[in-house]
Amino acid sequence: MKNRKKIAAALLTTSNKPLELREVFLDALLPGEVRVKSLAAGLCHSDLHYLNGALPISLPAVLGHEVLGEIVEVADEQSAHRVGQRVIATITPACGVCARCISGLSTQCLSTSSLRARVRPKLLDSKGEVVTQLGSIGAFSEEFIIKEVAAVQVADFIPNAEGCLMGCAVATGFGSVVHGAKVTPLDSVAVIGCGGVGIAAIQAAKISGAKQIIAIDLHDEKLQRAITFGATNTVKSDGDVIAQIRKILPLGVDKSFEAVGSPITAALAFEMLATGGTATILGLEKPGSLISISAELLIEGDRHLQGAYMGANQLSRDVETFAQHYLSGDLQLGNMVTSRWAFSEINEGFESMKDPSSIRAVVEW
Ligand SMILES: [Zn+2]
Ligand SMILES: [Zn+2]
Known part of the structure; x- marks a missing residue:
């Protein structure tokens, strides 16, 4: 576990069982990456489908892909991101220069899989086994590592819980x-x-x-x-x-x-x-x-x-657009957050999704 940081994560070890709050070990940054401290994450039905085994994922895994966090480390000095900035993570990082990106289809970027690939696993569990992150994010943990192109800055006036919805549901x-x-x-x-x-x-x-x-x-x-x-x-x-x-x-x-x-x-x-x-x-x-x-x-x-x-989103442009419609009152984000939970209550949060009046349950750190 040399050079790895110990953090708490909600680990899925067996499908259809509650997530377990465990210590996991986060790697040091590689070039082009940023380390993000989780501030708020939405519980999406896709997470639930992976949790209950309806969609396949290799275990153990950290779920969570709809997240707003704060950048705590940047690998590359040339990066557009800085420590302290709040960002939204995307499961579809795009290179911005391939044929699909330049034709506006950034969610179908030809380089997405190479952007997700990594020479070392980001996360290991206490036994040294590789832990999968959903969407190469794995937001249900104190911190996570993503490529800098998978992080989109969000305006200061957007609250954490409301803002995290922009990463999946709203996008x-x-x-x-x-x-x-x-x-x-x-x-x-x-x-x-x-x-x-x-x-x-x-x-x-x-x-x-x-x-x-x-x-x-x-x-x-x-x-x-x-x-x-x-x-x-x-x-x-x-x-x-x-x-x-x-x-x-x-x-x-x-x-x-x-x-x-x-x-x-x-x-x-x-x-x-x-x-x-x-x-x-x-x-x-x-x-x-x-x-x-x-x-x-x-x-x-x-x-x-x-x-x-993912709504064929163009996230850096879209997040700025969402923020303006939120500011004008046309895009109601606060009313979409129907329950808020501490990170330690994440399983109760997933339970609350059964309530038919629930739109989005959000965990906050
Ligand atoms: Zn989702
Ligand atoms: Zn591309």
Whole structure:
């Protein structure tokens, strides 16, 4: 453990079991890296899927990818980052110079895997075994190491708990609307799933001027909340969703968004489209999942089905945009944080996600 720093982390050692607060050993920085002290991290449903084994990750692992922290060490003197700056981490670090980056697709950067690669493991457990970090971040720990291009500076007026949401829920939901589907005032919108990502999509649709915004969810509590964020109509998804949508929009929806992560809701997002409409699928699916759609609706109705991984975000530009909309009051971040927990209460935080009125539980250090 020479040259490694002892820190506390919430370790996932067995899926479907609570996280264990343990000592782990963080490596010294390599060139191009920064060390970040965690200040606030959101508990995302993707974390939960890894925690309960629905998505694969090699164990032991430190989860957590939606985080705001403070830079405590910078490897490179030429870095744009300085000690003391608050930053948001991204799971899609981008080189900024490859063909995809320069065409605006930074979440599909050709160098992402080499940017994540490292000659030594960042984290070891007390037995000296390698500890995986989710998204090469592993935010559920006192400190973490990321590449400097994976850190985006955030304005001073953004509070920690609110700001951390920008790293995943807001980047994905907001980004899918403005970068993915490019919603305009001409569009009607429907959002399936009113958790953190869905609520961010609803707010972005409102900011983009969508003429109608239908929130779709299983829970009344979530639908009531969705109205306070800009939804104009709600549909409870325990009945015939398509029939209910047709009552509101007889010709169908122009831009639909799926923020659940199930092939069934993904197919539903496509089925509800108007002619020429676009369904954007955001929820992470299990490896090998297939989405079944009608060829007739696709081909004869000029409909579109697309992904927008992590909202096709351009995070350094987006974070600055989120901050301005937060400042003007158009982007409600505080109301998205429905519960706050100390880091030591992280398992209670995950439990609280079962509450249907929960949007985002956030742990703070
Ligand atoms: Zn997430
Ligand atoms: Zn690139």
